[in-house]
Amino acid sequence: MSKIVAAVEIGTSKVKIILGEITNENSLTIVGYDSVASLGVKKGEVVNFKEASEQVHLAIDSAEKSAGVKADEVYLAMTGRHLHGSFNPGSARVRSADNRVNQADVQRAIEEAKRKELPDDRIYVHFIQNPFLLDGRPVDNPMDLVGKELEVGYWSVDGDENVVRDFLDVINGYGLEVRHVIVSSLAAGEIATSRADRKAGALVIDLGAGTTDYVLYRDGCAGQAGVIPLGGDHLTNDISMGLRVDEDHAESLKKMHGRAFVGEDDKDERVWLLGNKVIGDRKVSRNAIRQVIAARVEEIFHILCKNLDGAIPEGSSVNVHLTGGGSLLPGITEVATDILGLPAKRAVLSGGIAEDLREHEFSTVVGLLHYALTGQPKETDFTKRSGGFMGTLVKLLGG
Numbered sequence: 374m375s376k377i378v379a380a381v382e383i384g385t386s387k388v389k390i391i392l393g394e395i396t397n398e399n400s401l402t403i404v405g406y407d408s409v410a411s412l413g414v415k416k417g418e419v420v421n422f423k424e425a426s427e428q429v430h431l432a433i434d435s436a437e438k439s440a441g442v443k444a445d446e447v448y449l450a451m452t453g454r455h456l457h458g459s460f461n462p463g464s465a466r467v468r469s470a471d472n473r474v475n476q477a478d479v480q481r482a483i484e485e486a487k488r489k490e491l492p493d494d495r496i497y498v499h500f501i502q503n504p505f506l507l508d509g510r511p512v513d514n515p516m517d518l519v520g521k522e523l524e525v526g527y528w529s530v531d532g533d534e535n536v537v538r539d540f541l542d543v544i545n546g547y548g549l550e551v552r553h554v555i556v557s558s559l560a561a562g563e564i565a566t567s568r569a570d571r572k573a574g575a576l577v578i579d580l581g582a583g584t585t586d587y588v589l590y591r592d593g594c595a596g597q598a599g600v601i602p603l604g605g606d607h608l609t610n611d612i613s614m615g616l617r618v619d620e621d622h623a624e625s626l627k628k629m630h631g632r633a634f635v636g637e638d639d640k641d642e643r644v645w646l647l648g649n650k651v652i653g654d655r656k657v658s659r660n661a662i663r664q665v666i667a668a669r670v671e672e673i674f675h676i677l678c679k680n681l682d683g684a685i686p687e688g689s690s691v692n693v694h695l696t697g698g699g700s701l702l703p704g705i706t707e708v709a710t711d712i713l714g715l716p717a718k719r720a721v722l723s724g725g726i727a728e729d730l731r732e733h734e735f736s737t738v739v740g741l742l743h744y745a746l747t748g749q750p751k752e753t754d755f756t757k758r759s760g761g762f763m764g765t766l767v768k769l770l771g772g
Contacts, residue, residue, distance in 0.1 A: 377404070379433060379444035379549070380741035382557065383425065383540065384452075385583030385606055386698075387411050388432045389735060392440050393742045401746045405440025406738075407432045416583040416602045417453020419539040426543045433549070446552035447544055448741040450560050451498055452584050454602040455533035461486045464524040474507065474515045474523055482525045491531055498537065499530040499556045501595045511592070528597055530556050553744070558586035558598045560740030565696040565720035568593065574691035576715065578677070579737065580699025582606045585673055589684055589691070597684055601676050605699045608669050615665045616657060618646060626662055633670045633704035635663045670705060674712040685715070693717035696736040 375396045382389045392405040409432045413424030437443055463486025465478050482505075491497065504511040507520035515523055541551050562577040571590040579586040581604045588598040608631070613623035630644055643656040685691050693715050695706060700719050709717035722736055 376445045377442050378552075378742065378745040379436070379447045380450075380738040380745065381429070381433070381447055381544065382450040382737045382741070383414055383429055383543065384411055384581055385415055385417075385604065387582070387734070388428050389738045390432045390436045391735070391738045391742060392436050392442060392444060393745065394442070395746055399746065401742060403742070404442055405436040406735075407436040407439070408734075409435070414583075416604075417451075417600065418455065418536050419543060422539065422543065429543050430547055433544075433547075444549060446550050448745050449540060449544065449551050449554050450557040450737050450741055451532065451537070451540065451554045452557040452581070452586050452600055453532070453536060454584070454600055455536045456498065456530055456556065456600050457495075457532070458528060458530050458597060458599050459489075460526055460597075461489050461529050462524065462526045463487070464522060467521055467523060472519050472521055474518050474520060476516070478523050479505075479515060479525075482523045486525050486527050487529075489529075494534055495531045496534040496537055497529060498532045498554055499559065499598075501528040501530075501559070501598070502526075503528065503594050503596060504592065528595065530598060555741055555744050556586075556588075556598055557581075557584075557737050558588040558600070559595060560738075560744060561586065561696050561736045562588040562590065562595065562740065563743045564722055564736050564740040565694050566590065570692065570694065571595075574685075574689055576681075576685070576691055576693045576713070577720070578693060578695050578697075578700075578709070580604060580673075580695065580697040580702075580705070582698065585677070585697075585699070587677060587680075589681065591691075597681070599680055601673060601680070603669070603673050603676070605702075608666050608699075608702075611665045611669050612662060616646060616661065622646070627666065627702075630659050630662050631666050631702055632663050633702050633708040634667050635660060666702070667708070670702070670708055671712060674709055678713060691715055694720040696720040696722070696733045698734040700733050 375394050378393050378395055380391045387408050388411045389408045391403055394402045394404050409428055412428050413421030419425050463482045465481035467474055467478050469475060503526040505515045506524040507515050507518055508522055544551055558579055561579040565577050566575045572593040575590045577588050583604045583606055585601040585604055588595050609620055609623045609627055612626055613620045642659045644659050646655050646657050693709050693713055706717045
């Protein structure tokens, strides 16, 4: 029997939804999708519940009607500055007489890694398991291997419980069930890189409207993820403030003349500010527009450098993969390469996606469907410590 999964991303600028049919044979068919303007959400937080709820359900209803199906469950992307990441290590001595690892040894190491308690106002959103180490050497599966000390680590992401509750409430209550919450960067990372990319080392940067999400893969595993509360809308706002135009015209200037760096060719060229040559319109140098944009883009990448300090060894083979709407800004790969000191490119979205969903702004929701297909969200099944994510949903929704 098949099920219909709704992958939902509630962003600052758009609400995006893709409906996928997953069969018992573990195949996925995209049956519908929609994208509507987002209201009531800024930088990964709900600021107007009514507006946010109406837009989300407008998108879901439209996608369901166009596909002629109803969603059975929802996979929701989560972002925002309220998310925090930390590495939690755990270890266990192998107790058997022959030093052969058994399930009890594995469970003790895992439980120690997940023992960290959170404050009352925080909740775990995602756990990412790193490879096991047996006497210091990485192993995929330690069961029945011989050794003395078993180690395991989790990169955990926790969030503000009230913010998480707001997003769940926005979707729930309309006969829908949020099955899993996935950190946005991890969803985008799954579709923006191949297994070989992740094995070699990859830094995925998802440049959205209100936030910039990132995840670092090493040896095939996600080892660090985070959120920077800056995105494409900040570039637009900077242009609006700096050149004293409204945000609609600022957005147009960004799209028509924007570039992530200032070049020699920008100095003498002048463009109409409003573009209609009416009274009050005036010419400005293209250099001024690009200086404003470049300053903010550089700030984003410098913050990312600081957040990743020490996480990428010098001389490593890590490549940068840019996705999200902001990745379409001309010159952004060059700036990323220069500031991060790593080769950067615009990601090639993988996974047999339909042509009209290969737009970078859909990378997160397509990645959510990948999680639904592979069952990877099993690592979200923890709350304050290990109480079960679905149990948390019941608690948050007052069940």
